[in-house]
Every structure is written in C-alpha cells, then in structure tokens.
Amino acid sequence: MTALLVSEYRKFTSTRLWWVLLIIMAVYMGMTAGGLAFSYTMSPSQSGPPMDPSRVPELVYTTAASLGYAFPALIGVLAFAGEFRHKTISPTFLATPNRTKVLLAKMVSALPMGFIYGLVGTAASVLAGAAILKLNNLDPLLGHGHTWEIIARSVLALTVWLVVGVALGALLTNQVAAIVTLLVFTQFIEPIARITLATTSWGENVAKFLPGSAGDAIAGGSLYSAMSTGTLLPMWGGVAALLGYAALFAIIGRATVLGRDIG
Amino acid sequence: MSQNTPAHEEIRFSHLTKRFGTLTAVNDLSFTVAPGRVTGFLGPNGSGKTTTLRMLLGLSKPTAGTATFGNTRYADLKHPSRTVGAALDASSFHPGRTARDHLRAYAPLTGASDAWIAELLALVGLSSAATKRVGEFSLGMTQRLALASALLGDPEYLVLDEPANGLDPQGIRWLREFLRHLAASGKTVLVSSHILSEVQQSVDDVVIIAEGTLRFAAPIAELHQFARPRVRLRSPQVTAAAELAARSGWQVTQEDGAFVIYDESLTSVGTAAFAAGLEIHELADLTEPLEESFLRLTAPSDKNASEADAVGPEGTAAQSGDPHGPTHTTEARA
Numbered sequence: 001m002t003a004l005l006v007s008e009y010r011k012f013t014s015t016r017l018w019w020v021l022l023i024i025m026a027v028y029m030g031m032t033a034g035g036l037a038f039s040y041t042m043s044p045s046q047s048g049p050p051m052d053p054s055r056v057p058e059l060v061y062t063t064a065a066s067l068g069y070a071f072p073a074l075i076g077v078l079a080f081a082g083e084f085r086h087k088t089i090s091p092t093f094l095a096t097p098n099r100t101k102v103l104l105a106k107m108v109s110a111l112p113m114g115f116i117y118g119l120v121g122t123a124a125s126v127l128a129g130a131a132i133l134k135l136n137n138l139d140p141l142l143g144h145g146h147t148w149e150i151i152a153r154s155v156l157a158l159t160v161w162l163v164v165g166v167a168l169g170a171l172l173t174n175q176v177a178a179i180v181t182l183l184v185f186t187q188f189i190e191p192i193a194r195i196t197l198a199t200t201s202w203g204e205n206v207a208k209f210l211p212g213s214a215g216d217a218i219a220g221g222s223l224y225s226a227m228s229t230g231t232l233l234p235m236w237g238g239v240a241a242l243l244g245y246a247a248l249f250a251i252i253g254r255a256t257v258l259g260r261d262i263g
Numbered sequence: 264m265s266q267n268t269p270a271h272e273e274i275r276f277s278h279l280t281k282r283f284g285t286l287t288a289v290n291d292l293s294f295t296v297a298p299g300r301v302t303g304f305l306g307p308n309g310s311g312k313t314t315t316l317r318m319l320l321g322l323s324k325p326t327a328g329t330a331t332f333g334n335t336r337y338a339d340l341k342h343p344s345r346t347v348g349a350a351l352d353a354s355s356f357h358p359g360r361t362a363r364d365h366l367r368a369y370a371p372l373t374g375a376s377d378a379w380i381a382e383l384l385a386l387v388g389l390s391s392a393a394t395k396r397v398g399e400f401s402l403g404m405t406q407r408l409a410l411a412s413a414l415l416g417d418p419e420y421l422v423l424d425e426p427a428n429g430l431d432p433q434g435i436r437w438l439r440e441f442l443r444h445l446a447a448s449g450k451t452v453l454v455s456s457h458i459l460s461e462v463q464q465s466v467d468d469v470v471i472i473a474e475g476t477l478r479f480a481a482p483i484a485e486l487h488q489f490a491r492p493r494v495r496l497r498s499p500q501v502t503a504a505a506e507l508a509a510r511s512g513w514q515v516t517q518e519d520g521a522f523v524i525y526d527e528s529l530t531s532v533g534t535a536a537f538a539a540g541l542e543i544h545e546l547a548d549l550t551e552p553l554e555e556s557f558l559r560l561t562a563p564s565d566k567n568a569s570e571a572d573a574v575g576p577e578g579t580a581a582q583s584g585d586p587h588g589p590t591h592t593t594e595a596r597a
Contacts, residue, residue: 007368014365015360087354090351
C-alpha cells in the first residue's frame with residue numbers, strides 16, 4: 001500500500017496543474033479576502049447585515065474555505081478524470097489490478113495535496129485580510145486563540161474538499177463533464193439552494209447538509225452564514241457530512257464506472 | 264502442457280470469448296504462447312487482438328473462457344507489474360508529464376530505482392528526452408516510452424499491442440532488434456500487429472486471428488511451408504511437357520494452356536525441362552509470398568470459409584509438430 005500511495009502522490013505532483021491552480025487560488029483568495037475586509041470595515045451597516053466587529057476577522061479568514069473550495073475539489077476530480085482522459089488509467093490498473101485499492105490510495109494520497117491547498121488558500125486569505133483590516137484600524141485578532149482555531153479549521157475544510165473531489169472523479173470520469181458539474185454545482189446551484197432553503201425552517205435543516213454548508217461548518221462560519229441566518233452543523237458534523245459525500249461518490253463510482261472494462 | 268519450461272510458464276488462452284451486445288469481438292479463442300519465445304499475434308484491424316490482450320491483462324472481463332499466465336489470472340498474480348510488462352496504447356501518457364516522471368510515477372509499484380529508470384531510458388534511446396514533456400514527443404518516441412514502461416518491473420512476460428504502429432522504417436528495424444534482444448534475455452514476448460512483415464523477422468511463432476476466431480497458430484517456419492510452392496510452365500510441346508511431368512512424378516494441373524506444378528522449385532522444374540529439351544515459353548514461380556498467405560488466412564469468413572477448411576491451417580499446424588518443443592495447439596473451429 002505504501003508503494004501505491006507514493007505512486008499516486010507522484011502523479012499529483014509531476015504535472016504543472018497543481019501549482020498553477022495553487023497560485024491562481026492564492027491570488028484569487030487573497031484579493032477576495034482583501035475585498036471583503038475592505039467592505040466590512042468601510043461600510044458595515046449599509047452594505048450588509050449589522051456585523052459584530054469581533055466576528056469580521058474570522059469571516060475574512062475563512063474566505064478560502066467558503067469561496068475557494070472549488071480549487072482543491074478540482075485538483076481532486078482530475079486525479080481520476082485526468083487518468084481516464086489521458087488513458088493512463090490502463091497502466092494504473094495494470095500496476096494495481098485491485099481497483100478498490102487504487103481508489104482508496106488516490107483518496108489517501110490526496111491528503112498532503114489537500115493540506116497544501118488548505119494552507120496556501122487560508123494563508124492568502126489571512127495575510128491579505130489581516131493587512132486590510134489593520135490598514136483600516138480594525139484589530140485583525142491574530143493574537144487570539146479562537147482566530148487560530150478558525151484558521152486551522154479552514155485548512156482542514158479545504159483538505160477534506162480535495163478528498164471529496166477525488167471521489168467525485170471516480171464517479172464522473174469524463175474530465176469535461178466532471179469539471180463542468182463541479183463548477184456549476186459549487187458556484188451556482190449550491191449558493192442559490194442555500195440561500196433559498198434558508199428561508200424556511202425545514203429547508204434550513206436540509207441546507208446545512210449541503211456539501212458547501214458542511215465545508216463551512218468545518219471552517220466555522222462563513223460569508224453565507226453571515227448573510228443569511230442559516231445554521232451550520234458542528235465542526236465534526238461537517239467533517240462527517242463531507243466525508244459522507246466522499247464515501248457515497250466513491251462507493252457509487254466503484255460499483256459503476258470503475259467496475260467497467262477499460263478500453 | 265510444457266513441463267520443462269524455463270523460469271515461467273506459458274500464457275494460456277482457453278475458449279476466450281467477448282461479446283459487446285450482439286457483436287462477438289472474440290469468439291472461443293484458444294491458443295498458448297510458449298515461454299521464452301517471441302510470438303506474433305496477428306490479424307487485421309478489428310479482428311479482436313486488442314480486446315484479447317485487454318482480457319489477458321484484466322482490463323476487460325471475458326464473457327466466457329479464461330486467459331492466464333500459467334494457471335494464474337493477471338489480477339491474481341502476486342506482483343503483476345514485476346511479472347508482466349505491457350504496452351497497450353502509445354498514447355497512454357499525460358502530455359504534461361516528463362518521460363522520467365511518467366516512469367517514476369509507476370516505479371514504486373515495480374520496485375524500479377531511479378538508476379534503473381535511467382538505464383531503461385537509455386535502452387529505448389530516450390536518454391536525451393528524459394526531462395521532456397511527453398506532449399512534445401513524436402509517435403515513435405511515445406512507442407519507445409511505452410516499451411520502457413513495460414520493462415519497468417523487469418518482467419518475465421511482455422505483452423505489446425501494435426508497438427510498430429506509427430514507427431518509421433528505422434523505428435521498425437530498431438523494434439525488430441529490440442524484440443530479439445528481449446527474446447535473447449529469456450523473456451516471453453507476445454506482440455501484436457496487423458502487418459505480418461513488421462514482425463515477421465523477429466517472431467518465433469505466429470498466432471493469426473480474424474473476426475475474433477483463430478485461423479492459424481504455429482512456428483513462423485510453418486507459415487512458410489503453408490505457402491505451397493507452385494511453378495507455372497508454358498510450352499508449345501504440350502505432349503512432351505505432360506510426359507516430362509509424368510516421368511518426374513510431378514503433381515500438375517493444367518490451366519489456361521499451361522501446367523501448374525506443385526511442390527517443386529523453379530530450379531528443379533527448369534533443370535528437368537532443359538534436360539528433356541523442352542521448348543519453354545514461360546516458367547514462373549507462383550508460390551505466394553508470406554503476406555499473401557496471411558491475407559488469405561485472415562480473409563472474411565464468408566469468402567474463404569470453404570477454402571480455409573479445405574486447405575486446413577488447423578491440420579497443417581497440428582500435424583506437422585513443433586521442432587522447438589512447446590506444443591502449439593490450434594483448436595478446430597466448431
């Protein structure tokens with residue numbers, strides 16, 4: 001199993017995509033967090049709901065976890081979809097005929113990459129966000145234990161997202177279909193669903209189990225939960241829900257697509 | 264079957280069948296690949312070669328029958344990639360990965376060290392392209408990289424699907440020498456091609472399939488024998504020619520005012536005719552080239568069914584025995 005993990009890890013790191021996407025994520029998240037910090041500090045009462053100033057830093061620092069999770073998910077999706085796209089799935093299954101093992105190895109070997117994405121995405125949000133807050137005379141609260149807990153939870157959320165992406169790729173092996181599905185769902189369908197569902201009490205209970213809400217729950221709050229009054233699962237509930245999605249995708253993918261002839 | 268095999272056993276295909284819906288891609292295919300030899304797996308495009316090899320390697324599930332290394336299915340091998348090396352598709356590379364990184368990605372599972380990878384890249388002539396991305400490779404270079412990948416685990420068996428595809432004449436010559444090199448090191452090589460001449464000089468045995476069924480399986484020498492020598496002799500002295508044929512014990516048929524003499528060489532017929540003082544207007548070798556035998560063997564069954572049964576590649580292969588030891592079975596089609 002160690003050999004298989006090393007093999008899968010080398011596949012992640014031996015193409016350019018992972019660091020290209022990582023840089024894009026860092027820049028995008030830094031700019032977004034900076035922008036959010038700016039808007040919260042400039043006109044807290046006009047542009048949004050009334051905001052407790054002590055909560056502003058954590059909302060800014062979880063920007064990557066609440067808005068940037070598509071990046072690690074995308075890298076994860078390509079672990080399988082990319083192999084099918086470039087037909088390297090044949091040598092992969094030749095080297096390890098047990099396809100369940102390959103799937104598990106890909107999900108486990110995604111952890112270090114997920115951690116890197118979590119670290120860089122969160123760091124970009126924190127650095128840019130804290131700088132803007134400081135410039136606008138708001139305490140970035142970097143001396144507080146609670147702030148660092150939020151930061152660590154954001155890293156964890158993004159790490160889990162990459163694993164979810166791998167499992168989704170096992171189900172959607174067509175690279176284009178996988179990317180489009182991921183982006184449309186995370187950027188369009190889910191945000192609308194969360195806001196819409198949060199208007200009713202039963203819907204709120206459904207909404208907190210959506211993958212995006214589960215990710216926010218891990219990170220401990222986000223822009224969406226600040227905008228609406230939606231409730232979130234406890235942190236470990238969020239981890240369990242998101243890993244539940246990963247398990248569901250993995251099981252369905254293994255039973256269907258990965259069980260088929262490779263040709 | 265083969266008791267005194269070297270380090271490893273033969274590859275066995277037994278009643279292997281694959282159906283895709285109503286289409287039967289591989290139909291009750293049975294043959295063996297002798298260890299330590301190079302076997303050419305030949306057939307036209309779409310005859311079921313790739314499907315057969317993918318079933319052997321566990322990438323596709325057979326509808327019926329088995330394909331095993333000795334008695335072991337690929338998926339049940341203890342160290343699959345150290346036992347069997349395969350090159351199935353020259354395009355199974357991530358274009359953004361370098362040649363060396365591609366090999367390094369699979370190396371942990373084969374126990375290949377970085378030094379061995381460097382050696383392999385040198386062996387296939389890609390040392391200078393080791394750090395180039397595969398997307399920049401020519402087709403010939405990806406074929407070489409595919410061979411290097413197959414050799415990563417220094418396997419006993421090599422399964423190569425159309426490795427000559429896309430190679431230029433120099434590349435094909437290089438491949439021939441490469442296959443002989445592999446055979447000399449005692450490996451069992453199963454190499455497919457749709458062009459006999461590509462592998463003709465480097466294989467010991469041939470297995471020919473068409474329309475998913477076995478048409479011929481024997482040492483390559485027997486494919487030569489299968490092409491029965493025929494000489495056409497045309498002479499105005501018809502009676503004298505007939506007498507000569509009778510005297511020489513030739514088996515002849517007459518067609519189009521000429522004699523066709525079977526199982527004799529051009530030289531022997533010419534010599535006899537000269538000795539008999541026969542006036543010759545035409546003396547021609549009608550023996551079909553190897554490629555012709557191949558084409559006839561792989562012709563669509565509706566056209567050659569009666570012919571193939573009459574000439575009987577099954578009979579030829581099964582009865583003439585194998586001077587090299589391992590048994591080649593050719594199952595009669597039901």
